[in-house]
Structures are given as structure tokens and as C-alpha cells.
Amino acid sequence: MTVRVNGKVVTPNGVIWQGCVELADDRITAVAEYPSVRDGHWIVPGFVDMHTHGGGGHTFTTGDPGQARDAAAFHLRHGTTTLLASLVSSPFELMRDATAAYRPLVREGVLAGVHFEGPYLSTARCGAQNPEFLRDPSTDELTELVELGAGAVRMVTIAPERDGALDAVRLLTAAGVVVAVGHTDATYEQTRAAVAAGASVGTHLFNGMRPVHHREPGPVVALLGAPNVICELVADGVHLHDGTLAFATSTAGPERCALVTDAMAAAGMPDGEYELGGQTVTVADGVARLTRDGAIAGSTLTMDAALRQAVAAGIPMPDAVRMVATTPARAIGLADRVGALQVGMRADLVVLDDDLNVVRVMRAGSWVE
Known part of the structure; x- marks a missing residue:
């Protein structure tokens, strides 16, 4: 029919x-x-969200498949028909258990894969990542996760300045896993080295990164200038000023800019206290921040709201649609399907x-x- x-x-x-x-x-x-x-x-x-930690009161970060189903269903009602379940920095045991728990959901199509945002990140740029769990990349850990996932592990965010980072990038890309650069204090040269090794995504560009300086451009300029890198942008009016959103889009083009939510469980929920990676988060006026130091802790964004924010920032509708669907699908290797x-x-x-x-x-x- x-x-x-x-x-x-x-x-x-x-x-x-x-x-x-x-x-x-x-x-x-x-x-x-x-x-x-x-x-x-x-x-x-349908929108493709390659970076989300939860929503509707449910989280991906604990490895609970019931929570994952409910979080995916929440975002589906907001137009996200394809998403990765993003975890935050955590002990290896949780990473392993979550991979095993989410593998059936990936086979079923509830999830498009798992994204590990950490724990191989910079302490200086950890943002809302729990510093207790940060460590250098381990090729042994990553090999076990990739083998256990049997295709479920789709993206890993790494700070390229950490010891062993480039070996990890090469291992993951050889296994067909997307490597993102993020939560990093890397220099311009260190970032370019990661891109040369196979990194192809910038995790929430500008946020959790060494800021741009005219004598040390750092990771932001390196990622924007790399023709094979897709840059995530959190279009919620909090992570990025609309002028910065428009600047990044005009610099890299909509074919290299992907809108993401970076949403946590509080998306779609009332203000109050929540948890992220073992840390307390306070949501006030829809903005999520770590209770202990006020660092931005993900967002309460949905992809339909991100689209509206981008269009209001002056991005043409066809370009904004590309940024919420076509570009992120290409970033995570699904452009032939969605x-x-x-x-x-x-x-x-x-x-x-x-x-x-x-x-x-x-x-x-x-x-x-």
C-alpha cells in the first residue's frame, strides 16, 4: 500500500x-x-542525534536498557528517528556492561549505536565529565568494547593530547568506529595529528575545548579547517551564542556542521536536581549545570528546538534541515539509510x-x- x-x-x-x-x-x-x-x-x-545522554527523565548513562528505551521514545516524539546513546566518563566495568546491554537495542533498531564521550578526556577541559574517571586511552579496553559490541560501538570521543591517543584513534578507525575530538586542551598541531590519524568529528565544538587565540588557534580552528571533519554544534542558545552558531556554519558549511542536543535526562522535565555520571546537576530555567561548580552539564534540548534555534539564528531552512538530519547521518556512517x-x-x-x-x-x- x-x-x-x-x-x-x-x-x-x-x-x-x-x-x-x-x-x-x-x-x-x-x-x-x-x-x-x-x-x-x-x-x-527524521532527525539524527549523534550525541544525547537521555531525556524525558530517562538516561543512557547508566547502561539500563529500560531507561534507554524510554529516553529514545521521548526523543522520537520530538522528531529524532535515529540516535546514538551517549555515555559519560565512567569506570570500564560500566562501559562494558552498557555495551552488552545496548547491543540488543542496536540490533532491534531502537538505538543506532553507542557513543562513549570519555573517559579518555582532558582534566583541564572536563566540563561536566566526572574527573574521578578520566584516564589515558587504553587500546586493550577499546578492543574489548569493540569486540563485545559487535558493531554497537559507533563513536568514541578522545582528547588527542593524552598519552596513547593517536594509537587509540588508529585502532578505532580501523575497526570502523568514528573518532571524535573533544573535551580537549590540545594544541592546533595535536588536533591536526588526530585528524590525520582518522578522527572525523568535533564533539560539541567550542565547548570543553581550549579557546581560540590568534597565536595558538587550538582545536576549534583545526577542526573547522579540516575538510573531512564534521563539527557538532549545540544550538540551545546556552552552549553557543547565535552569532557563534552562524559563524561556524558559514565557515564549515551545513554539510560539515551537525546539530546535536547533548541532552541529559532533564530534557522535557521540570527544573530541579538530576544526576549525570555520579554528579549532581541542578536545572534552573531549563539550563543544566553541575551543582558543585556551575559548569554546563549537557542540555535540556530536543532536536526540533535545535532546528528552530538555528533558523532563528539566520540559518536558511534547507541548511538547518541538513544539519539536523543529513550531515549527522553521514558523520556516523548511516547516510545510505537515513x-x-x-x-x-x-x-x-x-x-x-x-x-x-x-x-x-x-x-x-x-x-x-
Whole structure:
């Protein structure tokens, strides 16, 4: 049975059509332009969030599969049809247990994979990462996790200045795992060395990084200037000023900038106290900060809100759509399956009203309740 969804379709080449998306079963079968269609709704691809720690009161950081299902369901209602479960710095035992617990969810399609944001990070730039668990990269640990995950481990964030970092980058990339540079005090040269070794993502660019200086440009300039690196941007108006968001996008282009939420369990929940990686987080006016020192502790963002923030910052709608779907899908090696309204792709789409609020979400050809 063929289903047709009409509206203003944002196509993979950045053109807005008055037309429709047709699908059968779980696949897109046609994307067509029909100027006579005058439905006011936007039809955009399902969002791809490559960096999220939880939401709706549920977390990915403890390795609990029930919590993971509920967190994924929360973000699905906000249009995120593909996501990685991001953990924070933790003991190896938790990393191993979470990999084993989430492997069935990856096979089932609830998760697109696991992202370890740490523990191989800089103490000086740890942000809300628990300093108790930070350590140098271990190729033995990483080999065990990759083998245990059997494809579930999709991305690891590493600070390239740590001892053994480049060996870890080479090992992971050889195994097909995406390596991101983040929470780092690295120099420009150290960052470029990591990119040369295979790193291809910048974890929440600007945040948790040595700041730019005109005599020591550091990791931000190195990552923005690397043509094969995709830069994550947290578009919540807290992590980045809108001017910085627009600057990064104009510098690297929407094909190299991916919007992420970096959301924690407090996303979609009331202000109050929460937990992240064994540390207390206080959420006030929707902003999450470590209770002990006020460091930004993830976000309460959802991908639909990130899209609205980017458009309000002056990023054209087709570019912003690329940044919430097509670019992150490419960053984590899923561009042949999701992230665009294109024939043969999985039928993931989001219907938005003129204010870019979510009206309906479809995943794999089925409307989400």
C-alpha cells in the first residue's frame, strides 16, 4: 500500500518543493514536485542525534536498557528517528556492561549505536565529565568494547593530547568506529595529528575545548579547517551564542556542521536536581549545570528546538534541515539509510507547522503515537 504525505518538502539538494513524499512499507518510493499542492506543513527527514545522554527523565548513562528505551521514545516524539546513546566518563566495568546491554537495542533498531564521550578526556577541559574517571586511552579496553559490541560501538570521543591517543584513534578507525575530538586542551598541531590519524568529528565544538587565540588557534580552528571533519554544534542558545552558531556554519558549511542536543535526562522535565555520571546537576530555567561548580552539564534540548534555534539564528531552512538530519547521518556512517527524503531510504520523516513545531513523526513507515 502506497502512502502519500503532502507539503513543503525539503529535498536532499536543499530545494524546497511543494509536493509529496510517497512510501510503501518502510521505504520512500518517490519524492515528487506538485505545484498544485498547497499544504502549509513542512515535510523534513527524521532527525539524527549523534550525541544525547537521555531525556524525558530517562538516561543512557547508566547502561539500563529500560531507561534507554524510554529516553529514545521521548526523543522520537520530538522528531529524532535515529540516535546514538551517549555515555559519560565512567569506570570500564560500566562501559562494558552498557555495551552488552545496548547491543540488543542496536540490533532491534531502537538505538543506532553507542557513543562513549570519555573517559579518555582532558582534566583541564572536563566540563561536566566526572574527573574521578578520566584516564589515558587504553587500546586493550577499546578492543574489548569493540569486540563485545559487535558493531554497537559507533563513536568514541578522545582528547588527542593524552598519552596513547593517536594509537587509540588508529585502532578505532580501523575497526570502523568514528573518532571524535573533544573535551580537549590540545594544541592546533595535536588536533591536526588526530585528524590525520582518522578522527572525523568535533564533539560539541567550542565547548570543553581550549579557546581560540590568534597565536595558538587550538582545536576549534583545526577542526573547522579540516575538510573531512564534521563539527557538532549545540544550538540551545546556552552552549553557543547565535552569532557563534552562524559563524561556524558559514565557515564549515551545513554539510560539515551537525546539530546535536547533548541532552541529559532533564530534557522535557521540570527544573530541579538530576544526576549525570555520579554528579549532581541542578536545572534552573531549563539550563543544566553541575551543582558543585556551575559548569554546563549537557542540555535540556530536543532536536526540533535545535532546528528552530538555528533558523532563528539566520540559518536558511534547507541548511538547518541538513544539519539536523543529513550531515549527522553521514558523520556516523548511516547516510545510505537515513537522513534524507530520498528514494530507497528508510521512511523517516517529520511534519512541522509553520512555526517548526512537530505535528507528526513517522519512523520506518509508521506514524508515532
